[in-house]
Amino acid sequence: MRQLGTWNPLWDKLSHWDPEWTEQFMEMAALPIRREVFPPAFVELLSIAIDASATHMYAPGVRRHIRLALDLGVTRDEILTVLEMVSVLGIHACNLGVPILEEELDAHAARTAAAAP
Template identity: 40%
Template sequence: MAIDKAALKEEIMRERGYWARFHDVLLEHAPEFLQAYIAFQAAPARSQVLDRKLCEFIYIAIDISVNHMYERGARRHMGFALQAGATKEELLQVLLLTTVMAAQQPIDSGLAILSEELGASASPPLDAGEQAIKASYAAATGHWPEAGDLLLARTPDLAEGYMAYGRAVWDAGPLTAKEKELIALAICASPTALHEPGMRRHIKGALAAEATPEEIATVLQLAAAISIHSCTLGIPGWEDVINGKLVE
């Protein structure tokens, strides 16, 4: 059955709120793929499992994460978030949370490996003062990294900075605990990160903050959505190359 291209374009404009060059090229050369794309991309919004504002926060976080740095998309979704009722303070916390999440990922993963390699000698037992610091941080953020004891016992200066960075975005700001957990999950689950320890941590945290399995599954689909940026950037280049325009 032939695809109604005009109707498909109207659907994408309605669902995504914009029309881009890669849409034009796909509409002409691969309309079946474009139709499948909009079914995948629009599913979270159509389900209404998450409100539109939170969906936009998640798009902002995965676009602007240092793992991806897709500024055009982040700006677009900031605008959509404002239209959905977001405040400037909420948007700022999304950006700061995204920054901290990316900074902590290599430390979390690297020290966990170091702990495994060191075995029983990885970290001496925490003293009473260190235990109190650990408890305070975990209470404020809801988390303690897998190798946090090693971090605190062996590199107290690094631990102090790590925890101050984390508390700055987890212990304050207008976002709810559930919103922060779901945004953090999206950052870890993004195809450009795939940080499994973080995914586990924030799925656990989201459940503790009363997120539903449906909400968590929707976040994972939102995170997967940045895969389309291979088309956003690649399809216009493909069209240029087949038309003999190798570089601009």
């Protein structure tokens, strides 16, 4: 990961405490990139999507992968489209929460009506 420029300095302590495990984990994590199934620009776009997703939100990774993508010739519009696409992940909070809110509002109204004199 250091050689690929994708090392996160937050991993330094983990690497110091358990270098064998960290090395094995990094080896596994880097395997899809080393296989070169996808072009490097696509890997960077995918990495931007992962790091910018609502479940990850890792700004240093977003910055690093945007920088690498730009260096590879990826356009602003391509990166912006990835960010726009990944932003829909957050809509699931509404997809889940709004129906539950509706059910609870109906149940609350029913309880209130039943308790009224």
